[in-house]
Amino acid sequence: MPKFKAYNYNQDAMVVVNFKEQLQPGTFEHAIHFLIDNKLDLSLFDKHYKNDDDGRPAYDPAILLKIVLFAYSRGITSSREIQWCCETNIIFKALSCDTVPHFTTIAAFVSSYPSEIEQLFEQILLVCHKQGLLSNDLFAIDGCKMSSNAAKEWSGTFKELEEKKQKIRSRIRHCVREHRKLDKNSPSNAPQAARQAQTIKTLEQAFDRIDQFLKTQAPRMGQGKRPKEVKSNITDNESAKMTTSKGTIQGYNGVATVDKKHQIIVDAQAFGHGQEHHTLRPVLESLEKRYQRLKIRQNLLNQ
Structure with missing residues:
Protein backbone atom coordinates (compact mmCIF):
# COMPACT_ATOMS: atom_id res chain seq x y z
CA MET A 1 0.00 0.00 0.00
CA PRO A 2 1.36 3.48 -0.84
CA LYS A 3 2.15 5.88 2.00
CA PHE A 4 0.77 9.42 2.15
CA LYS A 5 1.42 12.27 4.52
CA ALA A 6 -1.23 12.57 7.19
CA TYR A 7 -3.52 15.61 7.18
CA ASN A 8 -6.26 16.94 9.41
CA TYR A 9 -8.67 19.71 8.38
CA ASN A 10 -9.62 20.33 12.00
CA GLN A 11 -6.12 21.31 13.08
CA ASP A 12 -5.26 24.89 13.98
CA ALA A 13 -2.23 26.76 12.66
CA MET A 14 -0.47 30.02 13.42
CA VAL A 15 -0.14 31.79 10.06
CA VAL A 16 1.42 35.18 9.33
CA VAL A 17 -1.16 37.14 7.32
CA ASN A 18 -0.85 40.54 5.66
CA PHE A 19 -4.40 41.87 5.54
CA LYS A 20 -3.82 44.14 2.54
CA GLU A 21 -2.58 41.19 0.47
CA GLN A 22 -5.90 39.42 1.06
CA LEU A 23 -7.72 42.22 -0.77
CA GLN A 24 -6.68 41.32 -4.30
CA PRO A 25 -7.31 43.82 -7.16
CA GLY A 26 -10.28 42.82 -9.27
CA THR A 27 -12.27 41.43 -6.36
CA PHE A 28 -15.36 42.96 -4.83
CA GLU A 29 -13.71 43.28 -1.43
CA HIS A 30 -10.85 45.26 -2.98
CA ALA A 31 -13.35 47.56 -4.73
CA ILE A 32 -15.12 48.22 -1.40
CA HIS A 33 -11.82 48.85 0.36
CA PHE A 34 -10.55 51.25 -2.31
CA LEU A 35 -13.85 53.09 -2.75
CA ILE A 36 -14.38 53.76 0.97
CA ASP A 37 -10.77 54.74 1.63
CA ASN A 38 -10.25 56.94 -1.43
CA LYS A 39 -13.56 58.12 -2.88
CA LEU A 40 -16.10 58.59 -0.10
CA ASP A 41 -16.33 61.44 2.39
CA LEU A 42 -17.10 59.85 5.75
CA SER A 43 -16.80 63.07 7.74
CA LEU A 44 -20.61 63.27 7.74
CA PHE A 45 -20.54 60.70 10.57
CA ASP A 46 -18.24 62.83 12.76
CA LYS A 47 -21.07 64.88 14.31
CA HIS A 48 -22.48 61.73 15.94
CA TYR A 49 -19.33 61.05 17.98
CA LYS A 50 -18.69 63.02 21.19
CA ASN A 51 -15.53 61.32 22.44
CA ASP A 52 -12.90 63.91 21.48
CA ASP A 53 -11.78 64.56 25.05
CA ASP A 54 -13.04 61.56 26.96
CA GLY A 55 -14.75 58.25 26.37
CA ARG A 56 -13.40 55.10 24.74
CA PRO A 57 -12.36 55.10 21.05
CA ALA A 58 -15.15 54.13 18.65
CA TYR A 59 -14.99 51.83 15.65
CA ASP A 60 -14.15 53.81 12.52
CA PRO A 61 -17.22 54.12 10.24
CA ALA A 62 -14.97 53.03 7.37
CA ILE A 63 -14.39 49.65 9.05
CA LEU A 64 -18.09 49.16 9.78
CA LEU A 65 -19.08 50.12 6.25
CA LYS A 66 -16.61 47.71 4.69
CA ILE A 67 -17.73 44.66 6.66
CA VAL A 68 -21.44 45.49 6.33
CA LEU A 69 -21.31 46.04 2.56
CA PHE A 70 -19.21 42.93 2.00
CA ALA A 71 -21.58 40.90 4.18
CA TYR A 72 -24.61 42.16 2.24
CA SER A 73 -22.90 41.20 -1.03
CA ARG A 74 -22.73 37.64 0.31
CA GLY A 75 -26.36 37.61 1.41
CA ILE A 76 -25.48 37.99 5.09
CA THR A 77 -27.80 40.46 6.83
CA SER A 78 -27.69 39.22 10.44
CA SER A 79 -25.55 41.40 12.71
CA ARG A 80 -24.68 38.35 14.82
CA GLU A 81 -23.50 36.48 11.73
CA ILE A 82 -21.43 39.48 10.60
CA GLN A 83 -19.71 39.49 14.00
CA TRP A 84 -19.04 35.75 13.65
CA CYS A 85 -17.56 36.31 10.17
CA CYS A 86 -15.19 38.92 11.60
CA GLU A 87 -13.99 36.27 14.04
CA THR A 88 -13.53 33.43 11.53
CA ASN A 89 -13.36 34.63 7.90
CA ILE A 90 -10.05 35.90 6.54
CA ILE A 91 -11.63 38.44 4.14
CA PHE A 92 -13.72 39.94 6.93
CA LYS A 93 -10.60 39.99 9.11
CA ALA A 94 -8.73 41.82 6.34
CA LEU A 95 -11.50 44.40 5.85
CA SER A 96 -11.86 44.97 9.59
CA CYS A 97 -8.08 44.85 10.32
CA ASP A 98 -8.73 41.94 12.68
CA THR A 99 -11.21 43.84 14.83
CA VAL A 100 -14.50 42.29 15.89
CA PRO A 101 -17.31 44.83 16.38
CA HIS A 102 -20.07 43.54 18.65
CA PHE A 103 -23.29 42.70 16.83
CA THR A 104 -25.12 45.47 18.71
CA THR A 105 -22.57 47.99 17.38
CA ILE A 106 -23.15 46.73 13.83
CA ALA A 107 -26.95 46.81 14.19
CA ALA A 108 -26.88 50.32 15.67
CA PHE A 109 -24.65 51.61 12.87
CA VAL A 110 -26.94 50.22 10.16
CA SER A 111 -30.16 51.53 11.73
CA SER A 112 -29.10 54.86 13.24
CA TYR A 113 -27.89 56.87 10.24
CA PRO A 114 -30.46 56.68 7.41
CA SER A 115 -29.70 60.16 6.01
CA GLU A 116 -25.93 59.59 6.13
CA ILE A 117 -26.28 56.23 4.39
CA GLU A 118 -28.33 57.89 1.64
CA GLN A 119 -25.65 60.55 1.20
CA LEU A 120 -23.03 57.82 0.83
CA PHE A 121 -25.24 56.11 -1.74
CA GLU A 122 -25.35 59.34 -3.74
CA GLN A 123 -21.57 59.74 -3.48
CA ILE A 124 -21.21 56.27 -5.01
CA LEU A 125 -23.61 57.21 -7.81
CA LEU A 126 -21.42 60.21 -8.61
CA VAL A 127 -18.37 57.94 -8.78
CA CYS A 128 -20.24 55.61 -11.15
CA HIS A 129 -21.31 58.58 -13.26
CA LYS A 130 -17.76 59.93 -13.54
CA GLN A 131 -16.54 56.46 -14.53
CA GLY A 132 -19.11 56.29 -17.34
CA LEU A 133 -20.98 53.40 -15.78
CA LEU A 134 -24.43 55.04 -16.08
CA SER A 135 -26.36 55.63 -19.28
CA ASN A 136 -28.96 57.86 -17.56
CA ASP A 137 -31.54 57.35 -20.30
CA LEU A 138 -33.24 53.99 -19.70
CA PHE A 139 -34.18 52.41 -16.39
CA ALA A 140 -35.83 49.22 -15.18
CA ILE A 141 -38.07 49.26 -12.11
CA ASP A 142 -38.98 46.16 -10.13
CA GLY A 143 -40.02 45.25 -6.62
CA CYS A 144 -39.96 42.41 -4.15
CA LYS A 145 -41.88 41.73 -0.95
CA MET A 146 -39.85 41.88 2.27
CA SER A 147 -40.98 40.74 5.70
CA SER A 148 -40.83 43.22 8.57
CA ASN A 149 -40.53 42.58 12.30
CA ALA A 150 -44.23 43.34 12.75
CA ALA A 151 -46.53 40.46 13.69
CA LYS A 152 -49.50 39.71 11.44
CA GLU A 153 -51.75 39.04 14.43
CA TRP A 154 -51.53 42.71 15.38
CA SER A 155 -53.12 43.75 12.07
CA GLY A 156 -56.71 44.75 11.36
CA THR A 157 -59.08 47.54 10.48
CA PHE A 158 -60.18 49.76 13.35
CA LYS A 159 -63.43 47.78 13.56
CA GLU A 160 -61.53 44.48 13.73
CA LEU A 161 -59.12 45.84 16.35
CA GLU A 162 -62.04 47.10 18.45
CA GLU A 163 -63.63 43.63 18.26
CA LYS A 164 -60.32 42.06 19.27
CA LYS A 165 -60.08 44.45 22.21
CA GLN A 166 -63.56 43.47 23.41
CA LYS A 167 -62.69 39.76 23.12
CA ILE A 168 -59.62 40.33 25.25
CA ARG A 169 -61.74 42.21 27.81
CA SER A 170 -64.15 39.28 28.01
CA ARG A 171 -61.28 36.85 28.46
CA ILE A 172 -59.79 39.01 31.21
CA ARG A 173 -63.08 38.94 33.11
CA HIS A 174 -63.26 35.16 32.74
CA CYS A 175 -59.68 34.72 33.96
CA VAL A 176 -60.30 37.02 36.93
CA ARG A 177 -63.29 34.92 37.99
CA GLU A 178 -61.24 31.73 37.71
CA HIS A 179 -58.40 33.31 39.64
CA ARG A 180 -60.74 34.25 42.51
CA LYS A 181 -62.01 30.66 42.66
CA LEU A 182 -58.46 29.35 42.91
CA ASP A 183 -57.65 31.85 45.68
CA LYS A 184 -60.55 30.54 47.77
CA ASN A 185 -59.44 26.92 47.51
CA SER A 186 -56.54 25.11 49.15
CA PRO A 187 -52.93 26.34 48.98
CA SER A 188 -52.16 23.45 46.62
CA ASN A 189 -53.65 25.58 43.86
CA ALA A 190 -51.01 28.29 44.33
CA PRO A 191 -48.94 27.41 41.21
CA GLN A 192 -52.06 27.38 39.04
CA ALA A 193 -53.20 30.67 40.56
CA ALA A 194 -49.81 32.23 39.78
CA ARG A 195 -50.08 31.15 36.14
CA GLN A 196 -53.57 32.57 35.97
CA ALA A 197 -52.35 35.88 37.38
CA GLN A 198 -49.62 36.03 34.75
CA THR A 199 -52.19 35.33 32.03
CA ILE A 200 -54.33 38.20 33.29
CA LYS A 201 -51.32 40.54 33.25
CA THR A 202 -50.45 39.57 29.67
CA LEU A 203 -54.03 40.08 28.50
CA GLU A 204 -54.23 43.47 30.22
CA GLN A 205 -51.06 44.58 28.45
CA ALA A 206 -52.51 43.51 25.09
CA PHE A 207 -55.77 45.31 25.87
CA ASP A 208 -53.95 48.53 26.81
CA ARG A 209 -51.80 48.33 23.68
CA ILE A 210 -54.80 48.08 21.35
CA ASP A 211 -56.75 50.71 23.29
CA GLN A 212 -53.87 53.19 23.14
CA PHE A 213 -53.42 52.61 19.40
CA LEU A 214 -57.10 53.18 18.63
CA LYS A 215 -57.10 56.40 20.69
CA THR A 216 -53.97 57.92 19.15
CA GLN A 217 -54.01 56.74 15.52
CA ALA A 218 -56.31 57.34 12.56
CA PRO A 219 -57.62 54.64 10.21
CA ARG A 220 -55.21 53.85 7.40
CA MET A 221 -56.59 54.46 3.89
CA GLY A 222 -55.68 52.64 0.69
CA GLN A 223 -54.25 54.09 -2.52
CA GLY A 224 -57.12 53.34 -4.92
CA LYS A 225 -59.31 55.80 -6.80
CA ARG A 226 -61.93 55.32 -4.12
CA PRO A 227 -59.80 55.02 -0.98
CA LYS A 228 -61.11 52.60 1.60
CA GLU A 229 -59.72 51.56 4.93
CA VAL A 230 -56.97 48.96 4.89
CA LYS A 231 -55.56 46.99 7.79
CA SER A 232 -53.42 48.88 10.26
CA ASN A 233 -50.68 47.22 12.29
CA ILE A 234 -50.09 48.09 15.92
CA THR A 235 -46.42 47.05 15.88
CA ASP A 236 -45.45 48.81 12.63
CA ASN A 237 -48.23 50.84 11.08
CA GLU A 238 -46.20 51.69 7.98
CA SER A 239 -46.02 48.02 6.96
CA ALA A 240 -48.87 46.08 5.38
CA LYS A 241 -50.12 42.56 4.81
CA MET A 242 -48.98 41.33 1.40
CA THR A 243 -49.58 38.18 -0.60
CA THR A 244 -46.46 36.49 -1.93
CA SER A 245 -45.65 33.18 -3.63
CA LYS A 246 -44.78 31.85 -0.16
CA GLY A 247 -47.93 33.04 1.57
CA THR A 248 -49.04 36.22 3.31
CA ILE A 249 -46.45 38.35 5.07
CA GLN A 250 -46.48 41.55 7.10
CA THR A 257 -34.64 51.41 -10.05
CA VAL A 258 -31.75 50.11 -12.16
CA ASP A 259 -29.77 51.87 -14.90
CA LYS A 260 -29.66 49.78 -18.09
CA LYS A 261 -25.95 50.10 -18.91
CA HIS A 262 -24.44 48.06 -16.07
CA GLN A 263 -27.53 47.28 -13.96
CA ILE A 264 -26.47 49.72 -11.25
CA ILE A 265 -29.17 50.55 -8.71
CA VAL A 266 -29.84 54.30 -8.77
CA ASP A 267 -32.83 54.43 -6.41
CA ALA A 268 -34.42 52.14 -3.83
CA GLN A 269 -37.45 52.66 -1.61
CA ALA A 270 -39.75 50.65 0.64
CA PHE A 271 -43.54 51.05 0.42
CA GLY A 272 -46.13 49.85 2.88
CA HIS A 273 -48.56 48.50 0.28
CA GLY A 274 -48.29 45.50 -1.98
CA GLN A 275 -49.59 46.80 -5.31
CA GLU A 276 -46.69 48.21 -7.30
CA HIS A 277 -48.62 50.45 -9.72
CA HIS A 278 -49.01 52.97 -6.88
CA THR A 279 -45.23 53.15 -6.51
CA LEU A 280 -44.32 54.24 -10.05
CA ARG A 281 -44.92 57.97 -9.64
CA PRO A 282 -43.07 58.42 -6.30
CA VAL A 283 -40.17 56.31 -7.60
CA LEU A 284 -39.80 58.40 -10.76
CA GLU A 285 -40.14 61.66 -8.83
CA SER A 286 -37.48 60.53 -6.34
CA LEU A 287 -35.14 59.55 -9.17
CA GLU A 288 -35.54 62.88 -10.96
CA LYS A 289 -34.93 64.87 -7.75
CA ARG A 290 -31.80 62.82 -7.03
CA TYR A 291 -30.39 63.40 -10.50
CA GLN A 292 -31.10 67.11 -10.22
CA ARG A 293 -29.54 67.32 -6.76
CA LEU A 294 -26.40 65.54 -7.96
CA LYS A 295 -26.37 67.56 -11.20
CA ILE A 296 -26.16 64.42 -13.26
CA ARG A 297 -29.09 65.29 -15.49
CA GLN A 298 -31.85 67.89 -15.42
CA ASN A 299 -35.44 67.18 -16.49
CA LEU A 300 -34.74 63.48 -16.58
CA LEU A 301 -38.35 62.44 -17.20
CA ASN A 302 -38.97 64.95 -20.00
CA GLN A 303 -36.21 63.71 -22.28
Whole structure:
Protein backbone atom coordinates (compact mmCIF):
# COMPACT_ATOMS: atom_id res chain seq x y z
CA MET A 1 0.00 0.00 0.00
CA PRO A 2 1.36 3.48 -0.84
CA LYS A 3 2.15 5.88 2.00
CA PHE A 4 0.77 9.42 2.15
CA LYS A 5 1.42 12.27 4.52
CA ALA A 6 -1.23 12.57 7.19
CA TYR A 7 -3.52 15.61 7.18
CA ASN A 8 -6.26 16.94 9.41
CA TYR A 9 -8.67 19.71 8.38
CA ASN A 10 -9.62 20.33 12.00
CA GLN A 11 -6.12 21.31 13.08
CA ASP A 12 -5.26 24.89 13.98
CA ALA A 13 -2.23 26.76 12.66
CA MET A 14 -0.47 30.02 13.42
CA VAL A 15 -0.14 31.79 10.06
CA VAL A 16 1.42 35.18 9.33
CA VAL A 17 -1.16 37.14 7.32
CA ASN A 18 -0.85 40.54 5.66
CA PHE A 19 -4.40 41.87 5.54
CA LYS A 20 -3.82 44.14 2.54
CA GLU A 21 -2.58 41.19 0.47
CA GLN A 22 -5.90 39.42 1.06
CA LEU A 23 -7.72 42.22 -0.77
CA GLN A 24 -6.68 41.32 -4.30
CA PRO A 25 -7.31 43.82 -7.16
CA GLY A 26 -10.28 42.82 -9.27
CA THR A 27 -12.27 41.43 -6.36
CA PHE A 28 -15.36 42.96 -4.83
CA GLU A 29 -13.71 43.28 -1.43
CA HIS A 30 -10.85 45.26 -2.98
CA ALA A 31 -13.35 47.56 -4.73
CA ILE A 32 -15.12 48.22 -1.40
CA HIS A 33 -11.82 48.85 0.36
CA PHE A 34 -10.55 51.25 -2.31
CA LEU A 35 -13.85 53.09 -2.75
CA ILE A 36 -14.38 53.76 0.97
CA ASP A 37 -10.77 54.74 1.63
CA ASN A 38 -10.25 56.94 -1.43
CA LYS A 39 -13.56 58.12 -2.88
CA LEU A 40 -16.10 58.59 -0.10
CA ASP A 41 -16.33 61.44 2.39
CA LEU A 42 -17.10 59.85 5.75
CA SER A 43 -16.80 63.07 7.74
CA LEU A 44 -20.61 63.27 7.74
CA PHE A 45 -20.54 60.70 10.57
CA ASP A 46 -18.24 62.83 12.76
CA LYS A 47 -21.07 64.88 14.31
CA HIS A 48 -22.48 61.73 15.94
CA TYR A 49 -19.33 61.05 17.98
CA LYS A 50 -18.69 63.02 21.19
CA ASN A 51 -15.53 61.32 22.44
CA ASP A 52 -12.90 63.91 21.48
CA ASP A 53 -11.78 64.56 25.05
CA ASP A 54 -13.04 61.56 26.96
CA GLY A 55 -14.75 58.25 26.37
CA ARG A 56 -13.40 55.10 24.74
CA PRO A 57 -12.36 55.10 21.05
CA ALA A 58 -15.15 54.13 18.65
CA TYR A 59 -14.99 51.83 15.65
CA ASP A 60 -14.15 53.81 12.52
CA PRO A 61 -17.22 54.12 10.24
CA ALA A 62 -14.97 53.03 7.37
CA ILE A 63 -14.39 49.65 9.05
CA LEU A 64 -18.09 49.16 9.78
CA LEU A 65 -19.08 50.12 6.25
CA LYS A 66 -16.61 47.71 4.69
CA ILE A 67 -17.73 44.66 6.66
CA VAL A 68 -21.44 45.49 6.33
CA LEU A 69 -21.31 46.04 2.56
CA PHE A 70 -19.21 42.93 2.00
CA ALA A 71 -21.58 40.90 4.18
CA TYR A 72 -24.61 42.16 2.24
CA SER A 73 -22.90 41.20 -1.03
CA ARG A 74 -22.73 37.64 0.31
CA GLY A 75 -26.36 37.61 1.41
CA ILE A 76 -25.48 37.99 5.09
CA THR A 77 -27.80 40.46 6.83
CA SER A 78 -27.69 39.22 10.44
CA SER A 79 -25.55 41.40 12.71
CA ARG A 80 -24.68 38.35 14.82
CA GLU A 81 -23.50 36.48 11.73
CA ILE A 82 -21.43 39.48 10.60
CA GLN A 83 -19.71 39.49 14.00
CA TRP A 84 -19.04 35.75 13.65
CA CYS A 85 -17.56 36.31 10.17
CA CYS A 86 -15.19 38.92 11.60
CA GLU A 87 -13.99 36.27 14.04
CA THR A 88 -13.53 33.43 11.53
CA ASN A 89 -13.36 34.63 7.90
CA ILE A 90 -10.05 35.90 6.54
CA ILE A 91 -11.63 38.44 4.14
CA PHE A 92 -13.72 39.94 6.93
CA LYS A 93 -10.60 39.99 9.11
CA ALA A 94 -8.73 41.82 6.34
CA LEU A 95 -11.50 44.40 5.85
CA SER A 96 -11.86 44.97 9.59
CA CYS A 97 -8.08 44.85 10.32
CA ASP A 98 -8.73 41.94 12.68
CA THR A 99 -11.21 43.84 14.83
CA VAL A 100 -14.50 42.29 15.89
CA PRO A 101 -17.31 44.83 16.38
CA HIS A 102 -20.07 43.54 18.65
CA PHE A 103 -23.29 42.70 16.83
CA THR A 104 -25.12 45.47 18.71
CA THR A 105 -22.57 47.99 17.38
CA ILE A 106 -23.15 46.73 13.83
CA ALA A 107 -26.95 46.81 14.19
CA ALA A 108 -26.88 50.32 15.67
CA PHE A 109 -24.65 51.61 12.87
CA VAL A 110 -26.94 50.22 10.16
CA SER A 111 -30.16 51.53 11.73
CA SER A 112 -29.10 54.86 13.24
CA TYR A 113 -27.89 56.87 10.24
CA PRO A 114 -30.46 56.68 7.41
CA SER A 115 -29.70 60.16 6.01
CA GLU A 116 -25.93 59.59 6.13
CA ILE A 117 -26.28 56.23 4.39
CA GLU A 118 -28.33 57.89 1.64
CA GLN A 119 -25.65 60.55 1.20
CA LEU A 120 -23.03 57.82 0.83
CA PHE A 121 -25.24 56.11 -1.74
CA GLU A 122 -25.35 59.34 -3.74
CA GLN A 123 -21.57 59.74 -3.48
CA ILE A 124 -21.21 56.27 -5.01
CA LEU A 125 -23.61 57.21 -7.81
CA LEU A 126 -21.42 60.21 -8.61
CA VAL A 127 -18.37 57.94 -8.78
CA CYS A 128 -20.24 55.61 -11.15
CA HIS A 129 -21.31 58.58 -13.26
CA LYS A 130 -17.76 59.93 -13.54
CA GLN A 131 -16.54 56.46 -14.53
CA GLY A 132 -19.11 56.29 -17.34
CA LEU A 133 -20.98 53.40 -15.78
CA LEU A 134 -24.43 55.04 -16.08
CA SER A 135 -26.36 55.63 -19.28
CA ASN A 136 -28.96 57.86 -17.56
CA ASP A 137 -31.54 57.35 -20.30
CA LEU A 138 -33.24 53.99 -19.70
CA PHE A 139 -34.18 52.41 -16.39
CA ALA A 140 -35.83 49.22 -15.18
CA ILE A 141 -38.07 49.26 -12.11
CA ASP A 142 -38.98 46.16 -10.13
CA GLY A 143 -40.02 45.25 -6.62
CA CYS A 144 -39.96 42.41 -4.15
CA LYS A 145 -41.88 41.73 -0.95
CA MET A 146 -39.85 41.88 2.27
CA SER A 147 -40.98 40.74 5.70
CA SER A 148 -40.83 43.22 8.57
CA ASN A 149 -40.53 42.58 12.30
CA ALA A 150 -44.23 43.34 12.75
CA ALA A 151 -46.53 40.46 13.69
CA LYS A 152 -49.50 39.71 11.44
CA GLU A 153 -51.75 39.04 14.43
CA TRP A 154 -51.53 42.71 15.38
CA SER A 155 -53.12 43.75 12.07
CA GLY A 156 -56.71 44.75 11.36
CA THR A 157 -59.08 47.54 10.48
CA PHE A 158 -60.18 49.76 13.35
CA LYS A 159 -63.43 47.78 13.56
CA GLU A 160 -61.53 44.48 13.73
CA LEU A 161 -59.12 45.84 16.35
CA GLU A 162 -62.04 47.10 18.45
CA GLU A 163 -63.63 43.63 18.26
CA LYS A 164 -60.32 42.06 19.27
CA LYS A 165 -60.08 44.45 22.21
CA GLN A 166 -63.56 43.47 23.41
CA LYS A 167 -62.69 39.76 23.12
CA ILE A 168 -59.62 40.33 25.25
CA ARG A 169 -61.74 42.21 27.81
CA SER A 170 -64.15 39.28 28.01
CA ARG A 171 -61.28 36.85 28.46
CA ILE A 172 -59.79 39.01 31.21
CA ARG A 173 -63.08 38.94 33.11
CA HIS A 174 -63.26 35.16 32.74
CA CYS A 175 -59.68 34.72 33.96
CA VAL A 176 -60.30 37.02 36.93
CA ARG A 177 -63.29 34.92 37.99
CA GLU A 178 -61.24 31.73 37.71
CA HIS A 179 -58.40 33.31 39.64
CA ARG A 180 -60.74 34.25 42.51
CA LYS A 181 -62.01 30.66 42.66
CA LEU A 182 -58.46 29.35 42.91
CA ASP A 183 -57.65 31.85 45.68
CA LYS A 184 -60.55 30.54 47.77
CA ASN A 185 -59.44 26.92 47.51
CA SER A 186 -56.54 25.11 49.15
CA PRO A 187 -52.93 26.34 48.98
CA SER A 188 -52.16 23.45 46.62
CA ASN A 189 -53.65 25.58 43.86
CA ALA A 190 -51.01 28.29 44.33
CA PRO A 191 -48.94 27.41 41.21
CA GLN A 192 -52.06 27.38 39.04
CA ALA A 193 -53.20 30.67 40.56
CA ALA A 194 -49.81 32.23 39.78
CA ARG A 195 -50.08 31.15 36.14
CA GLN A 196 -53.57 32.57 35.97
CA ALA A 197 -52.35 35.88 37.38
CA GLN A 198 -49.62 36.03 34.75
CA THR A 199 -52.19 35.33 32.03
CA ILE A 200 -54.33 38.20 33.29
CA LYS A 201 -51.32 40.54 33.25
CA THR A 202 -50.45 39.57 29.67
CA LEU A 203 -54.03 40.08 28.50
CA GLU A 204 -54.23 43.47 30.22
CA GLN A 205 -51.06 44.58 28.45
CA ALA A 206 -52.51 43.51 25.09
CA PHE A 207 -55.77 45.31 25.87
CA ASP A 208 -53.95 48.53 26.81
CA ARG A 209 -51.80 48.33 23.68
CA ILE A 210 -54.80 48.08 21.35
CA ASP A 211 -56.75 50.71 23.29
CA GLN A 212 -53.87 53.19 23.14
CA PHE A 213 -53.42 52.61 19.40
CA LEU A 214 -57.10 53.18 18.63
CA LYS A 215 -57.10 56.40 20.69
CA THR A 216 -53.97 57.92 19.15
CA GLN A 217 -54.01 56.74 15.52
CA ALA A 218 -56.31 57.34 12.56
CA PRO A 219 -57.62 54.64 10.21
CA ARG A 220 -55.21 53.85 7.40
CA MET A 221 -56.59 54.46 3.89
CA GLY A 222 -55.68 52.64 0.69
CA GLN A 223 -54.25 54.09 -2.52
CA GLY A 224 -57.12 53.34 -4.92
CA LYS A 225 -59.31 55.80 -6.80
CA ARG A 226 -61.93 55.32 -4.12
CA PRO A 227 -59.80 55.02 -0.98
CA LYS A 228 -61.11 52.60 1.60
CA GLU A 229 -59.72 51.56 4.93
CA VAL A 230 -56.97 48.96 4.89
CA LYS A 231 -55.56 46.99 7.79
CA SER A 232 -53.42 48.88 10.26
CA ASN A 233 -50.68 47.22 12.29
CA ILE A 234 -50.09 48.09 15.92
CA THR A 235 -46.42 47.05 15.88
CA ASP A 236 -45.45 48.81 12.63
CA ASN A 237 -48.23 50.84 11.08
CA GLU A 238 -46.20 51.69 7.98
CA SER A 239 -46.02 48.02 6.96
CA ALA A 240 -48.87 46.08 5.38
CA LYS A 241 -50.12 42.56 4.81
CA MET A 242 -48.98 41.33 1.40
CA THR A 243 -49.58 38.18 -0.60
CA THR A 244 -46.46 36.49 -1.93
CA SER A 245 -45.65 33.18 -3.63
CA LYS A 246 -44.78 31.85 -0.16
CA GLY A 247 -47.93 33.04 1.57
CA THR A 248 -49.04 36.22 3.31
CA ILE A 249 -46.45 38.35 5.07
CA GLN A 250 -46.48 41.55 7.10
CA GLY A 251 -43.90 43.77 5.50
CA TYR A 252 -42.88 46.14 2.75
CA ASN A 253 -42.65 46.28 -1.00
CA GLY A 254 -39.03 47.10 -1.84
CA VAL A 255 -38.80 48.83 -5.23
CA ALA A 256 -35.45 49.33 -6.97
CA THR A 257 -34.64 51.41 -10.05
CA VAL A 258 -31.75 50.11 -12.16
CA ASP A 259 -29.77 51.87 -14.90
CA LYS A 260 -29.66 49.78 -18.09
CA LYS A 261 -25.95 50.10 -18.91
CA HIS A 262 -24.44 48.06 -16.07
CA GLN A 263 -27.53 47.28 -13.96
CA ILE A 264 -26.47 49.72 -11.25
CA ILE A 265 -29.17 50.55 -8.71
CA VAL A 266 -29.84 54.30 -8.77
CA ASP A 267 -32.83 54.43 -6.41
CA ALA A 268 -34.42 52.14 -3.83
CA GLN A 269 -37.45 52.66 -1.61
CA ALA A 270 -39.75 50.65 0.64
CA PHE A 271 -43.54 51.05 0.42
CA GLY A 272 -46.13 49.85 2.88
CA HIS A 273 -48.56 48.50 0.28
CA GLY A 274 -48.29 45.50 -1.98
CA GLN A 275 -49.59 46.80 -5.31
CA GLU A 276 -46.69 48.21 -7.30
CA HIS A 277 -48.62 50.45 -9.72
CA HIS A 278 -49.01 52.97 -6.88
CA THR A 279 -45.23 53.15 -6.51
CA LEU A 280 -44.32 54.24 -10.05
CA ARG A 281 -44.92 57.97 -9.64
CA PRO A 282 -43.07 58.42 -6.30
CA VAL A 283 -40.17 56.31 -7.60
CA LEU A 284 -39.80 58.40 -10.76
CA GLU A 285 -40.14 61.66 -8.83
CA SER A 286 -37.48 60.53 -6.34
CA LEU A 287 -35.14 59.55 -9.17
CA GLU A 288 -35.54 62.88 -10.96
CA LYS A 289 -34.93 64.87 -7.75
CA ARG A 290 -31.80 62.82 -7.03
CA TYR A 291 -30.39 63.40 -10.50
CA GLN A 292 -31.10 67.11 -10.22
CA ARG A 293 -29.54 67.32 -6.76
CA LEU A 294 -26.40 65.54 -7.96
CA LYS A 295 -26.37 67.56 -11.20
CA ILE A 296 -26.16 64.42 -13.26
CA ARG A 297 -29.09 65.29 -15.49
CA GLN A 298 -31.85 67.89 -15.42
CA ASN A 299 -35.44 67.18 -16.49
CA LEU A 300 -34.74 63.48 -16.58
CA LEU A 301 -38.35 62.44 -17.20
CA ASN A 302 -38.97 64.95 -20.00
CA GLN A 303 -36.21 63.71 -22.28
